[in-house]
Amino acid sequence: MTFLDLIWLIPLFPLAGAAIMLFLGRKLDPQQPSAVALAPGVGPAPGMHGLGHAGHSHAGPGKKLISLLCPGTVLLSLIFSIGAVAELARLPEKTHQLILYTWIAGLPFQTATGSLARFSADWGFLLDPLSAVMILVVTGVGFLIHVYSIGYMGHEGGYYRFFGYMNLFVFFMLMLVLANNYALLFVGWEGVGLCSYLLIGFYFHKKSASDAANKAFIVNRIGDAGFILGMLMMFHVFGTVRFADVNRALAGPGYAPEASWGVLSVMALLLFVGATGKSAQFPLYVWLPDAMEGPTPVSALIHAATMVTAGVYMVARSNALFSLAPATSDIVAVIGAFTAILAASIALVQNDIKRVLAYSTVSQLGYMFLACGVGAYWVAIFHLYTHAFFKALLFLGAGSVIHALGGEQDMRRMGGLKEKLPTTYWTMLAGSLAIAGIPGLAGFFSKDEILWQVYSSPQGSTALFVVGLITAGMTAFYMFRLMFLTFHGKPRMDAHTLAHAHESPPVMTVPLAVLAAGSVLAGWIGVPKLWTAFPDAFRSFEHWLEPVMLRAAAHGADAGHHDAATEWLLMGLSVAVALGGIWVARVFYLRRPELPERLAQSAPGLYNTLLNKWYVDEVYGAVFVDGLAKGGGTALSEFDARVVDGGVNGTGWLARFTSQLSIWWDTWIVDGAVRLVSFAVKVVSYPVRLLQTGYVQAYALIFVLGVLVIFGYYWMR
């Protein structure tokens, strides 16, 4: 038996772990009711330090078993993944498809081309270079984060629940990347969404956490609707959703890059809508910063390294489709660039250490989509892979800091922790240098390659390049702002907290060190072509992914027309920008700490706009939440009762309505045009409100009305 035939086992290990945890965990790790109430995250829980130190000595045998079992399952997956990838590398074809059985064997239907197809999907696995990279990232980084969680979550309630969800997440994520068709990919896609929801809301007794979980889930729904539509459209056009068959169809003679909006462009756009939801791109990125309500290892694993990159993976997986849809690719690139700079600008002024990293993640994901949009899919995956290392590292480091300070997340109350937390400091420094793009570290290779591709690719443009460059500068600035505020300068926390600040146990620092090594070294398999001193072995990443990106390579690989001088210049420019960002951060936060304050005061409008995240949440809240759902509702509850009661009170209602109308009119006059919008929405929501009585029988009546209408239609015809 070879590992390749056992790839179906890879996701199964974490599933088994999750099943054991979620069904038996309560027996293994009995909870005192108070343990849940004490869970930190509610605020710096008093006495948490004592617990933190003593957590492991308290651990019962059940808890030890959990600590062994759950990371163990992921380790098994990692071993099997490495084995399978090693065997894959020896195959001449470099793809291995394993179809276990037909999952949906559905009805025959006619496709757009008129041929007959079956609506079917396999329960099948596909291991090719792209999914190989993904499973290694998911299981490798996932394993490290699991180990870290043993220390981080050790003294919190719901230990088994946490690990159960984490294992379930790894299972779904592996299903997502190992699926051999879009339908099965969607199973993983929804599954990781569910786990994300469960883990964001891990501290469910905390209102903001459960709100954030709901927000993530609902915002993702919008994207998923796009994904489903794209998938159904694919069924309709190609009659299949298996990656291999879709790619074969697209490689056929019938398809050429579409000059304007055609079927393929719309399909690609719908899939991309799905990606914007899952990968937190504008306009659906708003859930990711709020997702930081979850425990920090969750932020590291789900909301930085793996799940949020699912959209990038899916777009890269569909590269044959996207490269035939230039109009959509342009949108992808523009959205990516816009998200990158928008999120980076917000990250400049945030004070919560995890939120800075969250916006940084959004921004880096924007880079990946930018690369996808200009046709450089392998670079997007390369950045995904390096980003997984340094962003997971940064989150875990931030977790270590928060752990040391007893739950404190505000950088304004940190500082001077360099001596207290040496390991955390040095590893995070490596991560920050990597993300800032200092030559020799992982982030440099991938980010520089993205910028170069954006500049040189036929689908790229100088404007996008400039946006990317500015973002790179911002990235360096906010990362070092974070580093300086957290680790340098004078301690700004109270004496008690400072006295108790301590380096994390080895179970947490060892993963940090491993990830730091990764952040330094991971980039050396994608050295720029320009560095001719290095043999091709240092550029193996691109060649590795070549079999997957065939069509894309044919369309977008002629990036070599620019001369070496330009490339050197641009590389120097991006390094200079990064160094400039670090220097500015140093001036602002080390040399002259009063400067940022003064700057904020001299441009309060801009500062507040950034601090309030460009008011995007407020606008969404006003338009979609208040406008559609609540706004019309409250004012119209009377209206509702009146309609139900019949026409008796009609006159009175009319008077009331007119007077309310005049009140609204007044407010509109006073408050200006913003009110007009919400007023319009309120008017539109009348009928909705009217229908939503809350009585189950009223809803049932609407079913019957629907039946009546349909029958009536056939009767009239």
Next chain:
Amino acid sequence: MLHPITTVHYLLLSAALLLVGTIGVLTRRNVVIILMSIELILNAVNINLIAFSRYFGDVTGQIFAIFVIAVAVAEAAVGLGILIALFRNKETVWADEIELLKW
């Protein structure tokens, strides 16, 4: 005097029973009777299935009727369980005093 009984007779009867059940679901305030009305609807479906099973000489329709009955049993058990929980919490069996389906 009377026409011989055809499948259409069964279909008409089934339709009528379904409508009676629907009226019950839509208009009665008592949740218990709403559940009973749902049983009526499911029975109307069964009559339909069996009439067609007879018409096509195929036993599959009866198999489906068995499944419908199984689902009806499950539905009744869970529905009544919900009813008891509801009665305990809200002290009411009137469907129009329960307006939780709003949020």
Next chain:
Amino acid sequence: MLDTFFFYAFALLTLGGGILTVTRRNAVHSAMWLIVSLAGAAGLYLLQGAEFLFAVQIVLYVGGIMVLFLFVIMLVNLDEAAKMRQFNKQWWVALACVSGVGALVAYFLRQGAGAFRLARPPQGAPILEGNTERIADVLFSEYLLPFEIASVLLLVAIVGSVLMAKRKV
């Protein structure tokens, strides 16, 4: 001819029982009429050569579900409820809609009646013979998986309703 008579008799039981079920004020009376209606439907099954379903209908519905209903009615004490308004405010809308649907269904059935002209029960229909055996054959071969799933569904329903009705979880 005897078939015709029995059909109308059972139809009357089914439909009349149904109407009385949804109109009775007292929930216990409703339950009784529901039994009548279900028994009528069982008779129709017999008439259509589905003896097995006839038995299932009697045992399960009339025996099982009705006991459950009566039990619940006793449990939640509906005596008070019988004195109050029985129909909700939307009854007239609902009645109008359902009559509309009914009229249209009747119209369609009338239009389509020609398609079923041959639908008299075939003389000595094969389905009549060994009905239970045939159902068992099909159920335990072709529909084995759905059958097992149905058993799981029932288990889930049992656990769910017990959990729901328990005072404290």
